[in-house]
Each structure stands twice: as structure tokens, then as C-alpha cells.
Amino acid sequence: MSFVFLIFLPILAALFVPLLFKKMRQIHTGWFVLIVPVILFVYYAMLVPTTSEGGQLVSSFQWIPSLDIAIVAYIDGLSLLFSLLITGIGALVVLYSIFYLDKNREQLHNFYVYLMMFMTAMLGVVQSDNLISLYFFWELTSISSFLLIGYWYTRDRSRFGALKSMMITVFGGLMMLGGFVLLGIMGNTYSIRELIAQAPEMASHSFFTWALILILLGAFTKSAQFPFYIWLPDAMEAPTPVSAYLHSATMVKAGLYLVARFTPIFAVSGTWMWLVAGVGLFTMFWGSFFALKQKDLKAILAFSTVSQLGLIMSLLGASAAGYHIGGAADTVFKYAAFAAIFHLINHATFKGSLFMVAGIVDHETGTRDIRKLGGLMGLMPITFTIAMIGSFSMAGLPPFNGFLSKEMFLTAMLSLTEFNLFSMDVWGVLFPVIAWIGSVFTFIYSFFFVFHTFAGKHKPDLLPKKAHEAPIGMLVSPAFLALLVLVIFFIPNQVGDWLIKPAVVAIQPFLYTAPADVNIHVSAWHGLQPEFWMTLGIFLVGGLLFWKLHKWQRAYDRFPDNFTLNRLYDNLMYLSDGGANRFSALYMTGFIRSYLVYMFSFLIIIVLGALVLNDAFSINLNNLAPVGFYEIVILLALIGSTVTILASKSRLTAIIALGAVGYSIALFFVIFRAPDLALTQLVIETISVALFLLAFYHLPQLSLKEERMKFKLGNAIIALGVGVTVTLVALSSHSQKALPSISQFYKETVYSEAGGGNIVNVILVDYRGFDTLFEIAVLGIAGIGIITMIKLRLSKKEGQHENQ
């Protein structure tokens, strides 16, 4: 079956959404939309048996074969896992949104069109084997995210957040495209599989590190890694279903997907390992630390997402270690990739449910401000239960799935201390330390989120609405996810066999050939290992700090606002309008004189520069005609009248002097025996002087104000420079005649073939008659130009829209 077309099913379905919204107002549009992800989920679920045995499926169609661009859907363990997440969570989110978004007040047609567009884009990202189509879908996710964040477009914060997320993620996307093009040049293909096949040869290419860094920029911006994470908290302006879907479960994981997918190519590089593991782990700490500064439920979750994405990222980085260790499949280094995928699934379940909880709280109380909330436990018992399950899983408590993957995370981080390449033996010890600190903060903010919302004192007077439990429909999706959180804890090895191991094979083809080779068994209890003590420490220290939270949380407010990354973004954006405006105003003066100064200076510098650098200047006086008395006299007259033009204080004198210049040139033509040219020149000069004199009466007085010396000097230098430049080039061109001219042909044929006596005339009307035709046209156009200029004088108003 050509399942490549299934990628486009959502966007095709989206075409009907506006129609359904208009025609079937009484039924919430979401119900129709829900069908799409359900169908897709079922379809992809049926492929699980294939991939869990190590099978791969490919389906493609050519798009621009000339440029090696095709849409290739490649399904292996990794892409299938993501496809299931996208459609599965997608279905739950759509279901949730049906109750979250009011069918009468909201513009559901827009919402669902964007959402379906996103679904197509995201499926495309994870299934594309072709780098260029991967990039295409990647940008499409950014665009749909932009539209979804800006869904409530009259709100300033929505527009701000939409633009911010787009700027940062599209920037990353563009850099990533650069990396893709470099890969394409190195491997002479845009197919990821073919690139992986020739990975060893590429590692020595000079583009390799460039490609690596550029692609990581794409991954880090999309997956909200430090320092690019700043868009994610602002993206929380989107409706909550969108936050749950794009900004925690799927889109932000595209970067993780990318890193996982490219690990087989880049794992060889120490830069890769350091960057991915280092940035990831630091992000994990940073996000968890600042989650406690937040007051808004969704902001807490946003920072938590940043932190968790960092955690998974660091695991992917650590999984590169397996490439360098012989027989890593049987050592402690095997855990990282498995843990990454395992936690990715777990995160999607518990964070998805927590976002929906935040949405419910917002929906039923009218606020997400955690300072106003509290004591909702009794009013919203079901929501509270879901929230507790999600939070405890996030904190890493048993019996929830987060506990299992968190343990493996600690194992993987501990393993890095035993790694002895790329200076890891010196710095590797930092990894478990930072991981532990990050986990402590994760523990605290998880408790903070759930207990400060649901426990404590109820403050009804601070809430815009009277709080009550959410309708059942809204609870279905989060409850289902919470159930998964529990179930996965009890059957982790089933999930491992079905979903995780096939994905691990895709990340580490250098270790395994089939999912069955992945020799990992998950168990909740594996003795008094170091990770057990670390976990115990997290619970104790975390619990203690949470108990005393009210004493130290205020310390966050002391952090200066001026040096934050957000401020940096704001300043950059300010620079981009206000700054650019002022910078531009420096040179865009509106005066033609300034512009001419720039242009002429450029001309002088560049042409003289070329003349000097290429050693092109030469003067050859051999072929020149003798200079006689008349020539000298005319030349003096020419110079004299030119100076007069510049020096004269009256316009009349200047015009007459200008005429004298023209007449002098005409005399030169006479001396050089070109009577036709001389005549033409005389006529033109006479007419233009006469016209000048006619118009002269209407012209304003020549300003007698003396310009400043500096101004005049500048003009003089520029004028002189242009004159000298052109003269030097003219002399050099004249002195370096390299080949005989075509004019010889004219001399030979003017009489015999053209049948004319005057060569100039024949050139004008015969050899180059085509030029003359259009020169005549030029005169005609000038004529209509002048007529309209004289006759048509519109003021600003009457000129426009008078046809109405």
C-alpha cells in the first residue's frame, strides 16, 4: 500500500473542515475531525508487528526528481513510534478540544485546519527519508505552530508568542537546511538511508563538522534547548489543546527525532556527543530550576517540558558513546538510547495529561495563576487524581512509568563517568551530578504543581469563576493518558519489545541489527545500585526542599530581568525595527546629493582599484594624430567654458557657457572631418540652449548662498575622481587595442553592398538600422512623457479609486 499518501490525509481532510463548520453548525466540528487521527492510529498500530521484528517499509512518490527531491515515507521502529504518538495523542487532543473549545464562540474551522495541517507536517517530518522533504515538513510544523499560537490573534501576547516561536524555529530550520545541503554534497544524495550507509567516508570531509553544527541548530531550536528554549514559554498563549499536542507531546520532539535519526551518521564525532549530551543536560537542569519561578500553571509545564526535552536529548548524546566502545551492546553503555525512547513515550503520556489538567483548571476556575489556586482537591477530585498521577510520574515516583525511565536515565549518566574518550574521563563526572540536581528540582516542581493547585486553602474570592469538576468528556483524554502512565509501569517490557527496541535499532545500527538483539530488561527493582541511592536522595532532598518551599522560592524574584535570554530576543527584535530604522536613516537621507556621493565614490574606488590591482593602466601614444594649433585653441575654450559654468553666479552665464562647451565639441568634430556629427551636435546645442533660455524665465533664482567649504570640497574631490577614473580607463582602453575592429568590414562594403557613400549614414540606417528604429521610438516616448507631465496634474486624492 502506498502509505506515503496517508501523510497527506489530515491536510486533505482539512479542506472539508470550513465547509462542515459552516453547514453543520449544530455538531461540533471536532467530531468529524476526530475520525482522521483515529483511522491513522489504527493503521499505524497494525504495522507494529512488522517493525517489532525489525522490518522496514518504504513508500514514495517523486516530486522534483531533477533536484533529487521526493516524498519518501520510510517506516521503521523510530518513525512508527513517532507516528503512533502523533496520531494517538492527536486523537486524544481533538477529543479534548471538542469540550474545551466552544462551538459557538470559537473559530473552529481555522483551529482544526491548522491542527490537521500540523498533523500532516509532523507525520511528514518523522517519516521522510528525503532530507529536502523532511525540511519542507519541518517548516510546515513551524508555520502551523505559528498559526495555532496566534489563534486568538487579537491578543498582543498571542501575536508576540507566535512570531517569537516562528522566528526561532524557522531560524533553526534554515540552518538545518544548510546542514542538509552539505550532507547532500558530501554523500551525493538526499536520502537519509543512503547517507547512513556511507557515513564512515563522510566523517573525514571538511564539511562534516559544519553539517553537524547546522543540523544541531535545527534540532536545538525546535526542541527548545538552551539557549533557544525561550520561545516555548511564550508559545503557551496557544489554546491548551495545542500546548498539550504541539508544545509538549509532538512538535518539540521533532528535534529529538532528528538527533536520534542522525546519530548513526554523527556518533563518530566527539563534538556531536559533547554538544548533544552537554546542551541537553544543561537544559534539563536550567528548565527544572526555573520551573519553580513560574506562577502560571502552563508556564510551569512549559519549563518542565524544556527540562524533560533536555533530559531526553542528553540521553541521545550519551547513546553516541556506544559507537566508540567495542561490544557496547553488552556493557552499561547500552542503556542510553533505550532510556531516551522510553522516557520520550512516558513524557508524552504524563505531560499530555498534565497539560490537559492545566486546561481544565483554567476552564473551570478562569485562572491559571497558581497563587490564586489551591484547595481544589475536594471540588475536582477526578482532575486531582489525574494530576497526581502525572506529577508523581514526572517526579520519578513508583508505581508510575516515570520512575522506570528516570532510573535508567541515572544509569546512563553514571555510565558516562566510565567513558574515556573526548576528555569524558575528566569531565564525565559532571553528568551524574547535574542530572541529580536537575532531578531534585524536577521532584520539587512536580509537587509544587499538583499540591499548590489542589491542596492547601481554597480561595474562591480570587477565582473569576466558581470552581467545579469538569464535564466528563473533557476528562476522558487526560484520564486515559493517566491510565497509560500506570499501565506502562507494570508492562514496561511489552512496550519495550513493541516500540522501544525497534526504535533503538534505528538509533544504533552500529550495535544491533534487529530489535531482538537489544538485550535490555526493565525492572522496577535491581538491587542497591548507585542509581537507587541517587533516587532515594532525590526523594529526601526534594521532599525536604518542597516542605520549605515558601521560605526560599521568593529568592527567584531576585534574579535580574535585564540579562535574560528573553531580553536578548526582545532587544534583537527592537533592533530589527527601531534600530534598523535609525541605522537606515543615517544614510537614507532623501537627498540625491548624498546618494550620488556614495555611488560615485563606489565607482571611483572599485574601478580605480581594478585598474591598479590588475595592472591594467597603460598609455600608448604611438597611434595618435598630431596636435595642431586649432586643437589647442578649442581645448582651451572648452576648459574655459567648463570653468565658467562652475564659477558663474548667474544662471544665464552658466547656460551660455554650457552652450560654448557643446559648440567647442562640434568644432572638434569638424577638425576630425566628421561633418555629420558636427552638424548634429550644433543643432542639438542650439536647441537645448534655446530651450533653456525659454524655460529660464520660469526658473527660481539661483541660490546665492555660499555653501560650506567642506561641502564644496567634497563635491570637487568626487567630480575630479570620476573624471580621472574615466579618463584613465579611456586612455588605457585606447592604448590596448588588441584586435582589429569590425569597422573594416563597413569600409569594405559600404559602397559595394550597402550602396551608400556616407558610412555614418549607412551605419545609422542599414548596418545598425534597428538601433535607429528604437532611438526614434525613444523620442516618441519622450513626447508622450512630456505631454502628460504638462497636462496631467493629479493631487494625491483624486488620483486614486475614482473608478468607483
Next chain:
Amino acid sequence: MTMSNMLLFPILIPLVFATILMVFPKNVRMQRIVAAAGTLFTLIASLFLLVKVNNDGVQAITLGSWPAPFGISMVSDLLSVLLVISSSLITLFVVLYSFPSIGIKREQSFYYPAVLFLMTGVNGAFTTGDIFNLFVFVEVLLMASYTLIVHGGEKPQLRESIKYLLVNIISSALFVAAVAFLYSVTGTLNMADLAVKIPQIESTGILTVIAVLFLVVFGFKAAIFPLYFWLPGSYHAPPMPILALFGALLTKVGVYAIMRTYTLFFVMNTGFTHELLGIVAILTILAGCVGALAYFDVKKIIIYNIIIAVGVILFGVSQLNEAGVQGSVFYLIHDMLIKAALFFLVGIIAVLFGTTDLRKMGGLIKTYPVLGWVYLIAAFGLAGIPPLSGFPGKLLIVQGGFEGPQFWGSLVILATSLIVLLSVVRIFIYAFWGNPVETMPVTKTVYRQMFVPTVILVSFTVVLGVGAEFFMPLISGAGEVLLNPALYIDAVLKE
């Protein structure tokens, strides 16, 4: 070789129709019909020409039955004919868009003849194979553009025309001088002949200087850094259809001239000339970016984007490899279409709000949703987001830069794509999102008359992008001629 006359039709048809139009200037109905017919016929003729060129290779004719380097040669290769088609298509749409928007008084004052004369000059410049004849056609289009820029005689138009006039007269004077210098050294004006003779000349120094001088001459027209200063002010003055025509076509003539001369015969010292071109191209992009961000005026934002695109195209040319040159050809055609479309779109927006100031706009998506989506598609197309038409060209240019000598240039192009996107998305956010602002009373008919040509033009750009495979043989064929001048030379000189 009688069929070779075909390549003259896209030049002669508008010339004849322009002349006819001058006979009955006051009859608006006839003006409209004849102008539309003239541009349509030109388009059809150029499509026939495309078929001919695509099947039989480069077409050439030397006028007056003189042998090739002595008469004036007209040459139509794929690049030339593709540009002729694009410009004819755009002129047709500008004419249609003018019906509701330019105003009857202008229509009665030789507006359409001037447009058709401009078309004559542009198509001629794209087709000529003679460097002096190029000057003549440039004069034709310049004279027509002088007429159009001042057409209507509004105060800002008069103020800006004089600057426009001055700069172009200076550049024309330099043009003639440069042609004279080139003729002095090589003894010929025919471009194919130049391509034969220049490699025979040992002292490349002076030719390099002349090549640089030509870069300056064409750079004035193409608005490269730092010769673009005249453009933002001058283009801002005339009404929108004229601006669309200028923005889509005029700078492209300069770009084309650089493309042609810098691939056909100024290739004796590429280490100097093309590296210089690459640097200038990148600086042009950066200068354009500053301007595109600096203003809250919708016209200005798009105007500065013209300058950015010129830099992008020329950067591809400067790399002188297959990917770079093909990318430039693709991007050039894309840019002509998308610029016209964007000017049409901001023209509608400006009419609806009665201002070009973004800060006085808002909330248009509520009342004109389709306009909003069409605008957004065009904006993404401009920024080179796939699958729209800006992408294939940009991809190839970036690849060409990576493969060529200026690796860093490709990174600049990628990074500045973000600025392009920001500049046009800003229009979307300000004009279409936000709280609704009261709009001008524009009748449904007028709106539709402006909107329909716009939508069709935008959909052409979408087709160009999504259906890129269909156009790639033409694009790569055009690139092939540029990189193998022998194809061009043989067509002209072997008759």
C-alpha cells in the same frame, strides 16, 4: 531560417500596439481592450517562441541580412525567452490590475502606451545579442519608465522623478563610455563575437577593468550595493500598478545583463570579477535586509525585498557552477512573479486601509480572510518556504555557494531568509491580525477586479514551486547555455 523572425515578435507587437494606442488616447474602453490585447498577443508570441527554442535550440537572427558580427544580432536562448515570457505575463496582469486601480485620468493620458513601450524595451533588452543594442533597448525602457514614474504629476512623483532621471542619465552616460572602451579593446559589439574574441586577448587587465565598469553600469539598473540608493525613494512615488511593473521588471534587466555578460564573455579573470560580484551580492542582501526591517510602510518593505532578491540572484551567478547558475535562473523568474504579486497584494491592503502605514492597520483577516491567506502564501513564497516557488531556486543557490568559492555566502543567504520572512510576516501580523481597524468603503466590483488578477498571479507562483519538476528542464537548459557559451556563439555566428 525564416522562422527565426519569431523572436522579434515579443518586441514588435507591443511597439505596434503602443503606437496604435496613441491614436485614441481619450477612449478608455478602447485603451483597455487594445492594451490587454497587445500584451496578450505578446505573451502568446513568446510562448510560441519558447516551444521553438526548446525544440530547436538557441534562435538567432542578424538584422538587415548582414553576416553576424556586423549587423545587429537578436538571440533567443532559454534564459532570454523565459524572461520574455515572465515579463509579458506580468505586464498583462499589470494592465488588468490597472483597470480598477490606476484611475481614468491616467488611463486617458497615454498610460497604456507607456506601459507597452516599457514592455518593448524590456523584451528587447532580454533578447538582444549586441551590447550597443542593449543600450538602445535600455534607453527605450528608461524613457518609458520616466514617463510612468512622473505619470500623474503628483508632488512626490515630481520630486522623486528628478532623482530617478538624474541617476539613470549618469548610468546611461557611463554605459555608452563602457561600450566604447570595450569596443576599443576588442573591436566588436556583438556579444557572441565578444565571447569568441575575448579569450584571444592576452592582456586581461584592461578587460577586467571594463568588466568592473560594466558591473557598475548594470549595477545601477539592478540596484546592487551601493548603487541602490536611488531605488527606494523613486519606487515609492508612483501608484501601485506602476510600482509593481517597475519592481518586477526593471531591476531584472540589470540583473539579466550582469548574468549574461558575466557568463558569456567577461570570464577572463573570474578570480577577480566574480569574487567581487559575490561580495557585492552579499552586501546587497544585507543592505536590503536593513531596509526591509526599518520601515512600517508596506510599499517600502516590499521595495527593499527587491534589493535582497537581486543580491541572492547575483550571488548564484557569481559562483559560476551548475547549481548556482540554475538556481539564479529559477530564482530570477520566481522573483519577478512573486514581486508583482506582492505589490498587487499590498496595493489592495493599502486601498482597503487608505494608508500604507502598517501601524494604522489591523484585523483584516476577519473581513477579508481569503486575501489574508493569499497574502500569507505569497509571503512564504517570497521567503523560500517549500513547496512554494522561492524554494528550489534558493536551494540551488545555497548549494552552488557551498560548492563554490564562497561558502560563507550561502550561510548569509540562509540566515537572511529569516529576515525576509520577518519583514513580510510582519505585514501579515499588523494588517491581518490584531484588533480590526475601520476600512475604506471599497465596492465589491473594484475589490474583485483587483483581487482576481492577484490570485491568479499568486497561483502561478505556487504552480512554479509545486510543479518545479515541470519547469526544471527549461531552467537547466537555460543554465546550460550560460555555462557553455559555445551553444550561444554557434547559434549566432554559424549562419
